[in-house]
Amino acid sequence: MARTPLTLAALSTAAVPGLEVVATREHTTGEHGDYDAALLKTAEGRQLIIRVPRTQAAETEQAADLIALGALSGGIRSRLPFEVPTALGQAPFDGSRAVVYDFLPGKPLELERVHGEIAVAAGQAVAAIHSLPSGFVLEAGLPQQTAEDAQRAVMTVIDRAQQTGSLPAALRSRWYQAAADQSLWRFLPTVINGALSADSLLVDDTSVRAVIGWSALSIGDPARDLAWVMGAQPDAAEAVFSWYEMGRQVAPDPRLQHRALLHAELDLARWLMHGHELHDQAIIADAEAMLDTLVERVHQNGVDPLEQATSPVLDAAEVEQLLSDRPGHAEGLAPVEEDSASDENVDSQRSSSSDDE
Incomplete structure (x- = not known):
């Protein structure tokens, strides 16, 4: 069952202590239902995204992605002419985990x-x-x-x-x-x-x-x-x-x-x-x-x-x-x-x- 944006917003506050979410909406990225995702707007006007895997394949992918993002240090990222996601926090949920990232620009x-x-x-x-x-x-x-x-x-x-x-x-x-x-x-x-x-x-x-x-x-x-x-x-x-x-x-x-x-x-x-x-x-x-x-x-x-x-x-x-x-x-x-x-x-x-x- 798909998690609602409000549920995901509540999860985000558990994933990132002190986070204050003032608005949320569903986020669709063409991932064919592999993730439930929502865009979040914080009290400071910052945009974040939270994603929760819906399949075992997506959960495996998310785990590998977190390891890779952790390896991409600030020094390595400075060599790239584009932005790379940053994982801000995570929280266990329904046998899986919700992960909050900064929301990156572009289509x-x-x-x-x-x-x-x-x-x-x-x-x-x-x-x-x-x-x-x-x-x-x-x-x-x-x-x-x-x-x-x-x-x-x-x-x-x-x-x-x-x-x-x-x-x-x-x-x-x-x-x-x-x-x-x-x-x-x-x-x-x-x-x-x-x-x-x-x-x-x-x-x-x-x-x-x-x-x-x-x-x-x-x-x-x-x-x-x-x-x-x-x-x-x-x-x-x-x-x-x-x-x-x-x-x-x-x-x-x-x-x-x-x-x-x-x-x-x-x-x-x-x-x-x-x-x-x-x-x-x-x-x-x-x-x-x-x-x-x-x-x-x-x-x-x-x-x-x-x-x-x-x-x-x-x-x-x-x-x-x-x-x-x-x-x-x-x-x-x-x-x-x-x-x-x-x-x-x-x-x-x-x-x-x-x-x-």
Whole structure:
């Protein structure tokens, strides 16, 4: 049952001692019911937000987000050209917990708005994240992934998607060939947000004001934070990547866009797996339909599997459009974690299925 704004306002005073709330209203952020949230106005005129998870996945995400925000010290935040949320307090509630944050300015970025100054700001914002020193991530005990780890993780996603029995053979082949291409995985791991999407970027007319959603903060493949860009118009995507590379001020990664495209396509596989994990036939059918659309694009374009000359298989914004407005797309899809059992099975599964995906 949804908690009312008044209930959440009362919870906020328990989470933040001395807090005086004078007004409240429901806050909807497109999180598809994963959280109950309310905007709060304090006696000093300050705006805050309180969020309470409604699902186990959201509770896990919230816990990881709090650890990440704690690792983002004042010194680290000062290196970023945008604001990052601050958790002000929390209180246990109904088997979960309510967390109060400062309310950050801006509206979630819409892909059709990725052009001009916004494209510049988006590229620079991602570059700033990837330019952070890695020490604070290591000190916080957050995950770190080598290029080889990233390659294995992608193989694991493909294998697990194959195990659902719903992955088209054309896509399995396309993705396996990309994952096995050693040149694709010659990159320098960086600090990454790990779950970045267009919705993570809060913007005004010309700039990125804030970045939210830090639950997957880690060291890993920078292309993961740029997968969402592949849903923008081609010229806009090129602008984001260009400004990103200028902001990094390091040697360009010649396969960055190819890995970003691979990650974007694998989000469809993650959505399929999410449906199977929940035993939700509606999600499964939806994911299967999206994968079929991707297969049609592969066949229509006759594109070689994610090679150097590859352009996005889908028309501009189609991957993002296919995934947008699907419950749990942003928050419900946790990164697939490697474990020893899954690693041991990867090679055997791949060899046993090499006659098919």
